[in-house]
Amino acid sequence: xxxxxxxxxxxxxxxxxxxxxxxxxxxxxxxxxxxxxxxxxxxxxxxxxxxxxxxxxxxxxxxxxxxxxxxxxxxxxxxxxxxxxxxxxxxxxxxxxxxxxxxxxxxxxxxxxxxxxxxxxxxxxxxxxxxxxxxxxxxxxxxxxxxxxxxxxxxxxxxxxxxxxxxxxxxxxxxxxxxxxxxxxxxxxxxxxxxxxxxxxxxxxxxxxxxxxxxxxxxxxxxxxxxxxxxxxxxxxxxxxxxxxxxxxxxx
Amino acid sequence: xxxxxxxxxxxxxxxxxxxxxxxxxxxxxxxxxxxxxxxxxxxxxxxxxxxxxxxxxxxxxxxxxxxxxxxxxxxxxxxxxxxxxxxxxxxxxxxxxxxxxxxxxxxxxxxxxxxxxxxxxxxxxxxxxxxxxxxxxxxxxxxxxxxxxxxxxxxxxxxxxxxxxxxxxxxxxxxxxxxxxxxxxxxxxxxxxxxxxxxxxxxxxxxxxxxxxxxxxxxxxxxxxxxxxxxxxxxxxxxxxxxxxxxxxxxxxxxxxxxxxxxx
Ligand SMILES: Nc1ncnc2c1ncn2[C@@H]1O[C@H](COP(=O)(O)OP(=O)(O)OP(=O)(O)O)[C@@H](O)[C@H]1O
Ligand SMILES: [Mg+2]
Numbered sequence: 001x002x003x004x005x006x007x008x009x010x011x012x013x014x015x016x017x018x019x020x021x022x023x024x025x026x027x028x029x030x031x032x033x034x035x036x037x038x039x040x041x042x043x044x045x046x047x048x049x050x051x052x053x054x055x056x057x058x059x060x061x062x063x064x065x066x067x068x069x070x071x072x073x074x075x076x077x078x079x080x081x082x083x084x085x086x087x088x089x090x091x092x093x094x095x096x097x098x099x100x101x102x103x104x105x106x107x108x109x110x111x112x113x114x115x116x117x118x119x120x121x122x123x124x125x126x127x128x129x130x131x132x133x134x135x136x137x138x139x140x141x142x143x144x145x146x147x148x149x150x151x152x153x154x155x156x157x158x159x160x161x162x163x164x165x166x167x168x169x170x171x172x173x174x175x176x177x178x179x180x181x182x183x184x185x186x187x188x189x190x191x192x193x194x195x196x197x198x199x200x201x202x203x204x205x206x207x208x209x210x211x212x213x214x215x216x217x218x219x220x221x222x223x224x225x226x227x228x229x230x231x232x233x234x235x236x237x238x239x240x241x242x243x244x245x246x247x248x249x250x251x252x
Numbered sequence: 253x254x255x256x257x258x259x260x261x262x263x264x265x266x267x268x269x270x271x272x273x274x275x276x277x278x279x280x281x282x283x284x285x286x287x288x289x290x291x292x293x294x295x296x297x298x299x300x301x302x303x304x305x306x307x308x309x310x311x312x313x314x315x316x317x318x319x320x321x322x323x324x325x326x327x328x329x330x331x332x333x334x335x336x337x338x339x340x341x342x343x344x345x346x347x348x349x350x351x352x353x354x355x356x357x358x359x360x361x362x363x364x365x366x367x368x369x370x371x372x373x374x375x376x377x378x379x380x381x382x383x384x385x386x387x388x389x390x391x392x393x394x395x396x397x398x399x400x401x402x403x404x405x406x407x408x409x410x411x412x413x414x415x416x417x418x419x420x421x422x423x424x425x426x427x428x429x430x431x432x433x434x435x436x437x438x439x440x441x442x443x444x445x446x447x448x449x450x451x452x453x454x455x456x457x458x459x460x461x462x463x464x465x466x467x468x469x470x471x472x473x474x475x476x477x478x479x480x481x482x483x484x485x486x487x488x489x490x491x492x493x494x495x496x497x498x499x500x501x502x503x504x505x506x507x508x509x510x511x512x513x514x515x516x
Contacts, residue, residue, distance in 0.1 A: 074306040107309030111290035
């Protein structure tokens with residue numbers, strides 16, 4: 001078997017003495033679409049924050065394509081090819097949609113801290129930005145300030161910023177939270193399209209979306225993974241039924 | 253003494269003026285170019301949302317560092333021109349007061365907009381020279397304007413214009429015209445009233461021997477109670493009416509900038 005795209009090895013995290021992540025083991029294969037489900041407060045977002053360097057782990061290791069990325073800075077993690085979205089929309093509100101996307105492309109396209117390129121003249125950069133905006137279905141909002149977009153549009157832009165630059169591993173945190181049925185469909189379609197050929201890890205509460213998107217599912221309860229497997233395996237798992245899915249499935 | 257450049261010695265006011273004008277324009281142009289570079293764009297992004305900037309691959313510290321270096325470069329140009337113009341440099345040119353003035357001009361004009369500091373510097377110099385000729389209290393007024401800006405318009409004057417891009421983009425500027433025109437007169441009365449009171453007090457305290465003073469092109473008797481009552485009334489009434497209308501402005505603003513389905 002080839003090396004895993006993402007691997008967590010016994011990762012732990014304490015906040016003020018309370019263990020929130022209690023020995024997390026997770027491995028996501030190359031090109032797999034992997035969903036993480038679990039009740040509120042289970043530690044899903046915290047796990048993302050540990051992987052992407054927003055928080056420092058208390059112990060344990062995180063590997064990206066076999067390389068140790070434990071406790072790197074968020075920008076270093078991104079440069080190594082892992083990009084994430086946020087549960088609470090985290091865009092550049094006072095910049096236009098176009099600028100949001102273009103800024104997200106800059107590092108990946110090798111501009112670094114350049115002060116000798118004029119971004120306006122970089123045709124590949126600008127074309128790529130336009131293409132992403134078209135994929136997001138935000139073409140007529142191109143020059144709108146991101147802070148003024150509707151919630152669903154902001155969520156789409158959130159994904160756009162995440163996938164811009166072509167990171168190989170994409171982490172999405174509740175991309176469809178708070179959306180209507182039709183908006184959810186639009187976002188799921190978008191996720192499918194833009195994560196084609198990439199490794200996807202997605203946290204999601206909507207079981208419809210999870211079973212629709214995921215090749216494999218991990219169930220995170222109270223800081224630990226209690227089960228991992230294909231959607232069918234997870235659905236039939238007794239422990240999952242008791243801890244989480246039973247209640248979650250009834251809602252639907 | 254350095255040899256003349258192209259036969260110009262930069263001694264006359266005119267020569268110095270054109271030398272400075274040239275460098276100011278050139279520097280402004282270069283600064284504009286800087287904003288159009290990758291690191292310039294990311295400086296915007298870092299200001300807007302430093303955390304997300306890190307998640308698109310940029311260290312906010314480095315972006316700030318590069319911006320700081322660029323700022324230092326242009327400050328160096330300004331310093332050189334200052335020396336040529338005034339032919340003297342003392343501790344005063346480096347003290348807190350100087351730094352504060354530059355900061356003040358920037359704030360009044362508007363941080364976060366290319367034209368903001370330019371606009372601020374022009375306005376600040378005008379305040380200093382024009383108002384400075386009219387009253388001894390120009391520093392007080394600049395300070396008051398600064399406090400007002402920080403409290404109510406943290407984005408500065410240019411920010412005030414830029415703020416209106418939102419209702420414009422939403423096609424709802426029309427909703428603001430009525431409340432704005434309503435608050436204009438009482439607001440103006442309040443400002444004139446309070447300035448008049450301040451000037452009156454200043455006059456009595458420092459030029460008490462002169463009975464008459466001129467304010468806003470009107471001469472009046474400072475020993476009579478009429479101007480005092482009149483200006484106090486203007487201030488109080490203007491303040492109360494403005495406050496009532498300010499609510500309407502705030503409501504209209506909320507409506508004009510409301511975005512469907514927005515959740516925070
Ligand atoms: N910075 C922090 N300091 C202290 N406690 C924290 C911090 N961040 C998260 N927690 C705690 O960690 C627990 C897990 O939070 P987390 O946001 O990871 O949950 P989640 O699984 O993403 O839940 P949800 O489905 O509601 O998004 C919660 O009890 C939360 O209060
Ligand atoms: Mg969460």
